[in-house]
Amino acid sequence: MRSFRFVDYLPFLLFAALALFPLVESTFYTQLLTKILIMAIFAMSLDLLIGYTGLVSFGHAAYFGLAGYALALMGPKYEAVSLWWSLPAAMGICAAFALVTGILILRTRGIYFIMVTLAFAQMLYFVFHDTKLGGGSDGIYIYEKPLMKLGDAVLIDLENLNHFFWLVLVLILLVYLFLRRILQSPFGKALVGIKVNEHRMRALGFPVFRYQLASFTLSGALAGMAGYLAAVQYGFVNPEILSWHQSGAVMMMVILGGMGTLYGPVIGAFAFVLLREFLSNDAWTGIFAKHWQLAMGVFIVLVALYLPRGLAGVLQRFGKKPLEEADDE
Amino acid sequence: MDLAFFLIQLLNGLQYGLLLFLVASGLTLIFGIMGIINLAHGSFYMIGAYLAWSLSSMTGSLTAAILIAIPLTVVLGMGLERLLIQHLYKRDHLYQVLLTYGLILVFEELRSVIWGDDVHGVAVPALLSHSIPLTENLSYPVYRLAISGVCLLLAAGLYFLIQKTRLGMMIRAGASNREMVQSLGIDIKLIYTLVFALGIALAAFAGMINAPLSSVFPNMGGGVLIICFVVVVIGGIGSVKGALIASLVIGLAETFGQVLVPELAGMVVYFLMAVVLVWRPEGLFGGRS
Numbered sequence: 001m002r003s004f005r006f007v008d009y010l011p012f013l014l015f016a017a018l019a020l021f022p023l024v025e026s027t028f029y030t031q032l033l034t035k036i037l038i039m040a041i042f043a044m045s046l047d048l049l050i051g052y053t054g055l056v057s058f059g060h061a062a063y064f065g066l067a068g069y070a071l072a073l074m075g076p077k078y079e080a081v082s083l084w085w086s087l088p089a090a091m092g093i094c095a096a097f098a099l100v101t102g103i104l105i106l107r108t109r110g111i112y113f114i115m116v117t118l119a120f121a122q123m124l125y126f127v128f129h130d131t132k133l134g135g136g137s138d139g140i141y142i143y144e145k146p147l148m149k150l151g152d153a154v155l156i157d158l159e160n161l162n163h164f165f166w167l168v169l170v171l172i173l174l175v176y177l178f179l180r181r182i183l184q185s186p187f188g189k190a191l192v193g194i195k196v197n198e199h200r201m202r203a204l205g206f207p208v209f210r211y212q213l214a215s216f217t218l219s220g221a222l223a224g225m226a227g228y229l230a231a232v233q234y235g236f237v238n239p240e241i242l243s244w245h246q247s248g249a250v251m252m253m254v255i256l257g258g259m260g261t262l263y264g265p266v267i268g269a270f271a272f273v274l275l276r277e278f279l280s281n282d283a284w285t286g287i288f289a290k291h292w293q294l295a296m297g298v299f300i301v302l303v304a305l306y307l308p309r310g311l312a313g314v315l316q317r318f319g320k321k322p323l324e325e326a327d328d329e
Numbered sequence: 330m331d332l333a334f335f336l337i338q339l340l341n342g343l344q345y346g347l348l349l350f351l352v353a354s355g356l357t358l359i360f361g362i363m364g365i366i367n368l369a370h371g372s373f374y375m376i377g378a379y380l381a382w383s384l385s386s387m388t389g390s391l392t393a394a395i396l397i398a399i400p401l402t403v404v405l406g407m408g409l410e411r412l413l414i415q416h417l418y419k420r421d422h423l424y425q426v427l428l429t430y431g432l433i434l435v436f437e438e439l440r441s442v443i444w445g446d447d448v449h450g451v452a453v454p455a456l457l458s459h460s461i462p463l464t465e466n467l468s469y470p471v472y473r474l475a476i477s478g479v480c481l482l483l484a485a486g487l488y489f490l491i492q493k494t495r496l497g498m499m500i501r502a503g504a505s506n507r508e509m510v511q512s513l514g515i516d517i518k519l520i521y522t523l524v525f526a527l528g529i530a531l532a533a534f535a536g537m538i539n540a541p542l543s544s545v546f547p548n549m550g551g552g553v554l555i556i557c558f559v560v561v562v563i564g565g566i567g568s569v570k571g572a573l574i575a576s577l578v579i580g581l582a583e584t585f586g587q588v589l590v591p592e593l594a595g596m597v598v599y600f601l602m603a604v605v606l607v608w609r610p611e612g613l614f615g616g617r618s
Contacts, residue, residue, distance in 0.1 A: 056423050107610035111366050115558040122555050126595030248430045255427055294438035300431030304424045
C-alpha cells in the first residue's frame with residue numbers, strides 16, 4: 001500500500017472549493033471561470049493525443065467546432081433542446097468524424113501528421129464558411145439554451161449561469177476521473193508505450209493503428225463535449241470556432257500547463273485564459289491592450305524555448321524531493 | 330465555356346500554381362533539409378506584400394521596392410535562424426509548431442503596429458500594365474504572364490542551384506546526414522542559415538510580386554500557408570519537384586473549382602489531399618520512411 005499522498009486528493013479539494021465559487025463571486029467571474037473550465041476540458045482531450053499517444057494534432061478545433069455546430073443545427077430553432085440527448089449526440093457526431101478522418105490522418109506520421117490534421121480542420125472551416133449549411137461566415141444563433149428535464153421538472157436550466165457552471169464543473173471532474181481510469185488501464189499503458197516506441201509495440205504484437213484510432217476518436221468526442229459547452233456559453237457559433245487559431249491556443253494550453261499530466265492542461269487553461277484576459281484589458285495594460293497578441297506571441301516563443309515541460313514541470317521540480325521520500329518509506 | 334474563357338482560366342490557374350510553388354518550395358526545403366516545420370512561413374509572404382506596398386509608395390516604383398525588399402527579407406531570415414530557429418533542430422516538432430505559431434502572432438501584430446489594419450492596393454508597373462486582347466471583350470493582363478515567367482525562371486534557377494552547384498551538393502548531403510557532412514569539414518550551420526533565408530526570401534518575393542493582384546490586407550499569410558501545407562503533403566516532403574507539380578495541380582484545381590463549383594471551391598484542394606493520402610500517404614514524390 002502507498003502512504004497517504006496529499007497530491008492525490010488535491011483535485012477533489014479544489015473541486016469542492018470551486019463548487020462554492022458562484023455563491024460568493026459575481027457573475028462576471030463565474031462566467032470567466034466557466035470559460036476556463038470548458039477550455040480545460042478541451043485541453044485535456046488534446047493532451048490525451050499529444051501527451052499520452054504522441055500524436056501532435058494541430059487541427060483539434062475541428063472537433064470542438066463541429067460539436068458547436070451540431071448543437072446549433074440539431075435542436076428546434078425557438079425551443080430549448082434537451083440536454084439528455086443533445087450532448088451525447090454532439091459528442092457522437094464528433095467521435096464519428098474523428099473516426100473517419102482518423103483513418104486517413106493516421107496513415108501519416110510526424111510533420112505530415114501535423115499538417116494533415118491542420119488541413120482537415122481547415123476543410124471543415126470552409127464547409128461552414130462557404131456553404132449555407134451553418135449560416136455561412138455569419139454563423140447561427142442558439143436562441144434557447146438546452147434544458148435537462150425529468151418528467152415536467154426542470155433539473156438543469158443552462159440559461160441559469162450557476163446551473164451552467166455546476167454542470168461544467170461536474171463534467172470536468174467526470175472527464176478527469178474517466179481519463180485517469182483509462183490511462184491506468186492496460187489500454188492507457190499501451191498508448192504511452194506507442195508514444196515512446198511505436199515499432200517496439202508493433203513488434204510486441206500490439207495493433208498500434210487500432211490503439212491510436214481509439215485514442216483519436218475518444219479525444220475527438222471529448223473535444224466535442226467542450227465545443228458543445230462553449231457554444232452554449234456564447235449563444236452562437238460561427239466559423240471562427242473552427243479556426244486554426246483555436247487549435248493553436250489549445251495546444252499552447254497543453255504545453256504551457258505541462259503535457260503528459262492530466263492536471264497540466266487544467267493549469268494551462270487557467271494560465272492562458274487569465275493571461276489573455278489580463279493582456280487584452282486596457283485597464284491593466286493601457287495602450288498595449290489593443291496589441292495584446294504581440295505580448296502573447298513573445299510569451300509563446302519563450303515558453304517553447306525555456307519551458308518545454310510546462311508549469312507542471314516547474315511544480316514537479318519543486319515538489320519532487322518530499323514526495324520521493326514519502327514513497328521510499 | 331468557350332475557348333478564350335477556358336484559356337484565361339487555364340493561365341490563371343497556372344499563374345496561381347506557380348506562385349504557390351515559390352512559397353511551398355521554401356517550406357518543403359526547410360522541412361526536408363532542416364527538419365523544421367515553419368508555421369510562420371505565411372507571415373513572410375505577408376511581410377513581402379506589405380514591404381512591396383510601403384516601399385513602392387515611397388519610391389514610386391514596384392521594381393525598386395522589390396530590389397530593396399529582397400535583401401531585407403534575406404537578412405530577416407538569417408537573423409531569425411540564428412536567434413531562434415537553430416535552437417529547435419534537436420527538439421520535438423511540437424515545440425517547432427509552438428514557437429513558429431508564436432512568431433505568427435508577433436509578425437501579425439507588428440504589421441498592425443507598423444502598417445495598420447487597412448487594405449491597400451499596389452499599382453502594376455507601367456511597363457506591364459496593358460492587356461493582350463483574346464476576343465472582342467476578353468483579354469489577358471500581361472502582368473500575370475510576367476509573374477508566371479518570373480516564377481518559371483526561379484523554379485529553373487532553384488533546380489540548377491540544388492542539382493548542379495557545389496552548394497546544392499552540400500545542401501543535399503546535409504539533408505541526408507548532418508553529422509557526416511559536418512565531419513567532412515563543411516560548415517553545416519552556415520548552410521542551414523542560408524537554406525532558411527532562401528526559403529523566407531522566396532515566400533516574401535511571392536508576396537511582393539503578387540501584391541498588385543491580391544492587394545495587401547491583414548492575415549493574408551494564413552490562407553497561403555495552409556494551401557502550401559496541402560501542396561507539400563501532396564508533393565512529398567523535401568521534394569522540390571513534387572512541390573512544383575502539386576502546386577500546379579492545386580492552382581488549376583482551385584481556379585477551375587471556383588468557376589465550376591463555386592460553393593465547394595474551398596474544399597476541392599482538401600479533397601485532393603485526402604485522395605492522395607489514401608493512395609500514397611508519403612506524397613507523390615516523397616521517399617518512404
